[in-house]
Amino acid sequence: MRGAVAAGRQRHLRRDESENTIRDVAQFTISGHDFELDRDRVEDAVGRQLPDPVREHYVVVHGRRYPPKQVISCATGLDRADFTTHQARRVLMRLGFQAARVTHEQNPPEATGEGPYGGRQAAALAPFVGKWVALASPTDVLVAADTPQEVLGWLARHNRRASYGMFRVPASLYEAEGLAPQ
């Protein structure tokens, strides 16, 4: 049988002496291994990893969308083949992460402004100000990262092509005009 998950069977509060706080820790059995997980631990494990491409399901960690299996793999060290997306998603939802499924309505917002794309491209780029981005189309941001090397690495790892191009989204009017950051 593949990757059984018994989620949240023993949920309890655990005192974290180092921080003098009480953390809500849940125990899970994933693929025959027992884990104690909480939201902070998962967020720490994901750290600055760039999200892999989202195919259908995603969870939101640090305000970014990740495939559930990537997050559980980071948090537990398990191979992604050892559990299913559904199992990963269930664990993460129990820890309070928002989970959802990609829908076609995710496409860019309606045109509301000027410009060749009616403001859709500006809206698609707005969450990534100051980041390097790679775009598959004028409004489809494949990946956003702090450095161009991270973007190139991500494209290579996932065999994706930034057909529209890559650049750093300017953080100010000065940068948009080709000047340096102030």
Add this chain to the structure above:
Amino acid sequence: MRFEFLELPGETSALLRPVVPVQVEDLEDAPQLCLIDTGATTNRFGMWLAEATGIDLSGAPESTIRVGGVSTTARHTRADLTVAGVRYDAPVTFCDPWPFAFNLLGQEGFLRFFRLTVCAAESWLELEPER
């Protein structure tokens, strides 16, 4: 070939910039959106691009220049660029630091090779290779 201006997020409305995707050497998966700068004499790119594409800068002439108020070390060389489906050998200056959002396309490495039409009123530009 026509290119729509890039829409950037602005405080009150989108900022529209004339940019062109440029493939540097064989970096096919990640063309760079470069800002057209008719006042620039040469193409000026971030040094990281030379490293990413394996361009050997050892022995390349070096100078210190100021771009946009920033003093930067410039290494002058040549690189294969592909713009609008045309691959050509162009003079390029790789700069470090390069804190700018865009790489710049200038006269010698870009405008010398393409006839440029800009329609800012409709937010597009067109490139036609020079014969």
